[in-house]
Amino acid sequence: xxxxxxxxxxxxSRGNPTVEVDVHLSDGGFGRAGVxxxxxxxxxxxxxxxxxxxxxxxxGVLKAVANVNGEINKRLQGVSPFNQAEIDxxxxxxxGTPNKGRLGANAILGASMGVARxxxxxxxxxxxxxxxxxxxELPQTFHNVINGGExxxxxxxxxxxxxxxxERKNFRDGFExxxxxxxxxxxxxxxxxLSTGLGDEGGFAxxxxxxxxxxxxxxxxxxxxxxxxxxxxxxxxxxxxxxxAQKDGTYLFEGKKxxxxxxxxxxxxxxxxxxxxxxxxxxxxxxxxDNFAKFTQKNxxxxxxxxxxxxxxxxxxxxxAIKAGLATSFLIKLNQIGxxxxxxxxxxxxxxxxxxxxxxxxxxxxxxDFIADFSVAMHAEQLKAGAPARGERLAKYNELLRxxxxxxxxxxxxxxxDSVDLD
Ligand code: PGA
Ligand code: ZN
Numbered sequence: 455x456x457x458x459x460x461x462x463x464x465x466x467s468r469g470n471p472t473v474e475v476d477v478h479l480s481d482g483g484f485g486r487a488g489v490x491x492x493x494x495x496x497x498x499x500x501x502x503x504x505x506x507x508x509x510x511x512x513x514g515v516l517k518a519v520a521n522v523n524g525e526i527n528k529r530l531q532g533v534s535p536f537n538q539a540e541i542d543x544x545x546x547x548x549x550g551t552p553n554k555g556r557l558g559a560n561a562i563l564g565a566s567m568g569v570a571r572x573x574x575x576x577x578x579x580x581x582x583x584x585x586x587x588x589x590x591e592l593p594q595t596f597h598n599v600i601n602g603g604e605x606x607x608x609x610x611x612x613x614x615x616x617x618x619x620x621e622r623k624n625f626r627d628g629f630e631x632x633x634x635x636x637x638x639x640x641x642x643x644x645x646x647x648l649s650t651g652l653g654d655e656g657g658f659a660x661x662x663x664x665x666x667x668x669x670x671x672x673x674x675x676x677x678x679x680x681x682x683x684x685x686x687x688x689x690x691x692x693x694x695x696x697x698x699a700q701k702d703g704t705y706l707f708e709g710k711k712x713x714x715x716x717x718x719x720x721x722x723x724x725x726x727x728x729x730x731x732x733x734x735x736x737x738x739x740x741x742x743x744d745n746f747a748k749f750t751q752k753n754x755x756x757x758x759x760x761x762x763x764x765x766x767x768x769x770x771x772x773x774x775a776i777k778a779g780l781a782t783s784f785l786i787k788l789n790q791i792g793x794x795x796x797x798x799x800x801x802x803x804x805x806x807x808x809x810x811x812x813x814x815x816x817x818x819x820x821x822x823d824f825i826a827d828f829s830v831a832m833h834a835e836q837l838k839a840g841a842p843a844r845g846e847r848l849a850k851y852n853e854l855l856r857x858x859x860x861x862x863x864x865x866x867x868x869x870x871x872d873s874v875d876l877d
Contacts, residue, residue, distance in 0.1 A: 455480050456530045456572070459565055461522025463515050466491055466818040467846040468654060471515045474820070475522055475564030477572040479535060485571025488820030489560045490789055493654070494604045494613060494694045496740055496763035498771060500792035503558025518558035525557065526565050535573040538585075542566050542793035559792035566793040567824055581824070582857055585794075586831025592625045592858060593829045594618060594868045595851070596690050596733070596812065596838035597632050599639055600660075600668045601653025603694050605817050611707050612665045613694035614655065615672060616838065618732065620870055621686045625858045628867075629851060631679075633842045635687060639675035654817040656841030664708060669728050676730070683730035688870065690733035693721075696763045699739030714738060714745035721749070725756055732870060735760035735785065735812075747780045754782050758871065760812055767791040767800045776807045783810040786834065788825070801832050810871050812836035819846040826853035835868045 458478040466472045470491060477485040491502060503521070505514035529548050535541065545566060549557045574584035582590060596618045602610025617635055619628030639658060643650050648660035662668055669689060676687045683689070695717070698706050705712045712720070721737050738746040740763035750759045762785035765771040769791075772784060784804045788797045804811045813829040815838065826849075829837040837854075840847035858865045 455532050456535050456569065459522060459527040459530050459568065461519040461561065461564060463519050464488065464820065466820055467844065468818045470513050470818055471510055472818070472820060473515050473518050473522065473558075473560040473564045475568040477535070477565070477568035479572050479576050481576055483535070483572045483576030485568045485573070485575055487564050487567035487571055487824060488822035489564045489567075490816035490820060490822075491560075491818035492787070492789070492816040493818065494697050494763070496696070496766040496790065498740075498766040498768055499790045500559030501553045501555035502560040502789070503555070515558075515560060518561040521557040521561040522565060526561060530565065530569070535569045535576065538566075538570055538573070539795045541569050542795035545793060554792045559789060562792045563789050566795075567788070570794050571824075580857070580860065581827035582830040584831075585828065586833070589833055590830050590861065590864070591833035591866045591868050592854060593813065593834050593837035594870055595625075595628065595632070595854075596836060597636070597841055598655045598692075598838065599636055599657040599841045600671065601655055601657035602659070602665070602668070603697050605655055606653035606659035608659045608661045610659075610662060610665055610668060611698050612668070612691050613697065614692035614735075615657070615668045616690040616692070616733075617672060617676065618688045618690055618870070619686070620684070620688045620732070622867065624865065625854050625867055629842070629855070631681060631687060634679040635675050635681065636842050638679040639671065642671065642675055642678060652841070652843060655815070656843035656847045666724065669724065669731070673728065673730060684732070687730070688732035689728065689730040690735070691731070692735035692760075692762070693737050694763070695736050695742075696739045699742065703742065705739070714742060718745065718749050722753065725753065731757060733758040733760060733783070736762050736764070740764045743778055743780060747778050750781055751779055758783050758810065760785055762787075762814070767797060769796065769799050769803050772800055772803050776803075776809070781809070783812055783836070786811050786813045787816060788828070789816065794828075798832065801834060810835040812838055815839045815847070815850065821846050821849045823849045823853035826850040826857065830854070830857055833868070835871065
């Protein structure tokens with residue numbers, strides 16, 4: 455049984471405070487989990503508890519830590535760690551609010567993940583095996599190699615420009631291709647006199663003349679590294695359009711006010727010019743469901759369309775999105791909903807309705823590699839965890855390399871969904 459749940463305040467990859475939780479079992483089992491934190495957060499995310507006041511810019515998490523060491527520790531002591539659904543149910547009941555704002559989603563998720571890790575440790579199993587059993591698959595990975603929007607101090611409005619290895623023998627082979635393109639991109643920027651400083655997710659963050667120029671740089675780097683765009687390496691982007699959506703329903707993009715129809719035309723023009731684009735996330739704002747769904751219905755045979763901010767890993771909102779035909783893929787972030795079990799439910803729901811899922815890191819991360827194991831356990835089709843740079847991003851990819859090595863012949867890899875026509 456659980457003997458102690460202990461929280462502490464640590465710091466994330468942006469130097470902001472976050473919650474870490476240690477879970478000790480009576481049989482000696484131990485689990486530790488670090489909670490990530492987003493910047494371009496959706497309105498419907500579970501609430502992370504921050505202290506406010508003047509200490510650390512109001513971002514301290516000592517109240518959330520006190521909730522772990524107080525109420526959560528007291529309630530979970532003596533409980534079996536092996537029924538994750540039951541653990542998470544207890545945490546949700548104890549909090550008692552719909553958005554986990556009383557104890558804090560950061561306190562609750564830390565405990566939820568920590569218990570899963572401790573249970574795996576107690577059974578001497580790797581986390582992916584404990585959570586996933588035998589039905590395991592390594593995800594298709596998306597790597598954010600040019601950072602803009604709220605993740606970088608440049609003048610690019612689209613938040614993330616990603617590359618993904620379409621043709622690959624195994625995870626390592628695909629990742630090596632990504633690393634080669636990343637280094638080619640760096641060399642190109644150096645030659646062009648552009649900054650090679652990094653944004654929050656490890657991608658480069660130079661000032662470019664336009665958002666389209668970022669895509670041109672990716673095509674050039676893919677070719678420069680010796681690969682064929684689309685066939686071998688695909689391109690994806692997360693517009694995170696809520697960050698430039700205006701209250702009146704327009705979008706302030708590249709310094710100009712644009713209607714939703716103009717944004718749709720802009721994206722469709724990119725799709726026409728750049729066949730390598732295989733996936734688009736959040737092309738419209740989180741409150742602009744009608745234009746979002748219209749765009750998806752028109753373009754879903756050409757490109758995967760992912761939603762993040764509209765549904766925030768919330769099963770109720772995912773149900774609504776499926777009814778509305780909002781997207782063909784759902785971004786999945788544990789801390790948007792706040793427990794491991796609810797995240798699993800979100801994934802099952804998406805899959806049952808023939809949608810793919812993309813498990814995701816946050817722009818503020820710790821070195822915790824939980825999402826690598828989690829994506830394999832859930833045989834999630836896709837994972838985005840940043841560029842092949844910065845330790846907190848590599849932690850996830852290096853864990854996937856270890857998992858692939860451990861699985862050996864049994865290692866399966868996801869392929870890009872057939873529903874998106876790649877020919
Ligand atoms: P965030 O960004 O972690 O800052 O919310 C990630 C995303 O929008 O996908
Ligand atoms: Zn997003």
